[in-house]
Amino acid sequence: xxxxxxxxxxxxxxxxxxxxxxxxxxxxxxxxxxxxxxxxxxxxxxxxxxxxxxxxxxxxxxxxxxxxxxxxxxxxxxxxxxxxxxxxxxxxxxxxxxxxxxxxxxxxxxxxxxxxxxxxxxxxxxxxxxxxxxxxxxxxxxxxxxxxxxxxxxxxxxxxxxxxxxxxxxxxxxxxxxxxxxxxxxxxxxxxxxxxxxxxxxxxxxxxxxxxxxxxxxxxxxxxxxxxxxxxxxxxxxxxxxxxxxxxxxxxxxxxxxxxxxxxxxxxxxxxxxxxxxxxxxxxxxxxxxxxxxxxxxxxxxxxxxxxxxxxxxxx
Numbered sequence: 001x002x003x004x005x006x007x008x009x010x011x012x013x014x015x016x017x018x019x020x021x022x023x024x025x026x027x028x029x030x031x032x033x034x035x036x037x038x039x040x041x042x043x044x045x046x047x048x049x050x051x052x053x054x055x056x057x058x059x060x061x062x063x064x065x066x067x068x069x070x071x072x073x074x075x076x077x078x079x080x081x082x083x084x085x086x087x088x089x090x091x092x093x094x095x096x097x098x099x100x101x102x103x104x105x106x107x108x109x110x111x112x113x114x115x116x117x118x119x120x121x122x123x124x125x126x127x128x129x130x131x132x133x134x135x136x137x138x139x140x141x142x143x144x145x146x147x148x149x150x151x152x153x154x155x156x157x158x159x160x161x162x163x164x165x166x167x168x169x170x171x172x173x174x175x176x177x178x179x180x181x182x183x184x185x186x187x188x189x190x191x192x193x194x195x196x197x198x199x200x201x202x203x204x205x206x207x208x209x210x211x212x213x214x215x216x217x218x219x220x221x222x223x224x225x226x227x228x229x230x231x232x233x234x235x236x237x238x239x240x241x242x243x244x245x246x247x248x249x250x251x252x253x254x255x256x257x258x259x260x261x262x263x264x265x266x267x268x269x270x271x272x273x274x275x276x277x278x279x280x281x282x283x284x285x286x287x288x289x290x291x292x293x294x295x296x297x298x299x300x301x302x303x304x305x306x307x308x309x310x311x312x313x314x315x316x
Contacts, residue, residue: 002161003278005189008038008271009262011251013222014050016229019078019086022049026103027089033271034097039126040160044193044221044251045104045170046119049078051195053223055142057241058234070233072146079108079117082133087122095128100160102167102219104193106147107135111310116148121167121193123158132156136169137178153308157185162278163215167191173204181304183212183291188256188281194220196247198264210258213284215276222269223247256284 010029015021026048033041045051054060054071062068080086087105094101100123107120119136134154139147155178157166166182166189173179173192182190190208194200201218209216223246228235245267253262253274262274288294 005161005163005276005278006037006039007217007253007274007276008033008036008041009217009219009251009253009274010041010043010271011220011222011249011265012043012047012269013224013227014047016050016223016227017074017078017232018229019049019080022047023086023089027093029271030090030093030097030099030101034093034099036271036273038099038271038273040100040102040165042102042191042193042217042219043104044219045121045195046106047221048080048103048105049075050106051221051223051247052143052146053242053246054234054238055145057238060142060145067234067237068145074233075106075146076108076115076117079106081108081110081114082122082130083110087124087130091124091128091130093128094124094126098126100124100126100158100165102165102191102193104169107133109135111308112148113311117146118150119143119147119169120150121154121169121191123165123167125158126160131158134167134169137172137175140171151309152181152304152306155181155304155306157182157187160189163189163276165189165191167193170194170200173208177302179208179212180291180302184302187212188214188278189276190214190216192216192218194218194250196220196223196249198248198250198266201250201252202264205252206254206258206260209254209256212290213256213288214281215256215261216254218250218252218264220250221247222249222267256281
């Protein structure tokens with residue numbers, strides 16, 4: 001039925017900063033979700049190849065230190081360059097199984113020289129085609145030491161059965177104007193991806209659902225001390241200050257009335273399944289629609305620049 005959508009929330013840990021092994025884990029997770037009838041699979045922020053936890057554990061703001069330089073270089077080598085075909089395996093799985101995927105990656109963007117890193121949310125449709133790559137607009141606090149600020153190019157929505165899906169990375173979900181940019185394009189299924197932990201997801205998930213009168217899926221990764229591979233550069237330095245649990249999950253779903261469909265799930269690795277009914281959106285839009293009948297574009301209006309930013313433009 002076109003009004004029903006089977007979704008899978010992939011609350012998994014990466015093989016931290018190991019691009020090849022994490023890709024294999026993601027592909028295995030997709031295969032499992034497909035067997036269970038999923039039509040949309042969502043993975044957490046920066047899952048491929050992992051969140052930069054070392055920044056808070058190794059004095060990441062210290063200038064010109066060997067530890068931070070070598071960890072950043074290791075991160076860059078394990079980041080994803082989409083233009084080199086590094087997501088082709090995942091795209092083929094999507095195509096062969098007619099499943100759509102939202103995936104959080106660290107992108108080493110070729111159009112910005114191929115060395116700087118971006119926290120990007122990639123949408124792959126059920127034909128296996130990458131339809132948008134949203135680079136996080138504003139990295140949060142210590143993230144700015146390793147991630148570059150993105151642009152508005154990926155502020156896009158996509159049709160999926162009767163739904164219109166869009167997504168943001170982590171604390172971008174607290175930014176009212178990017179949310180509005182997606183609402184204005186008809187978004188009614190919002191994807192919020194996180195590095196992990198219910199302190200991020202437990203409040204904003206329900207708030208966005210109530211504000212947008214949309215379904216909101218929050219997906220987080222997991223991370224414990226045991227998830228740091230033994231060959232991680234400066235591992236002993238990282239483990240000196242690392243807590244037992246760095247990211248406890250908190251993946252969840254709120255309905256268009258702002259109430260829980262799936263409450264935050266903690267410290268459990270695996271796939272979480274749910275079926276969403278589009279008709280609930282119409283019910284809740286009856287009395288509130290943030291960019292429709294309950295808006296005043298003659299008074300307030302948002303202008304969005306969706307140009308992909310680059311330092312160099314060639315006129316050949």
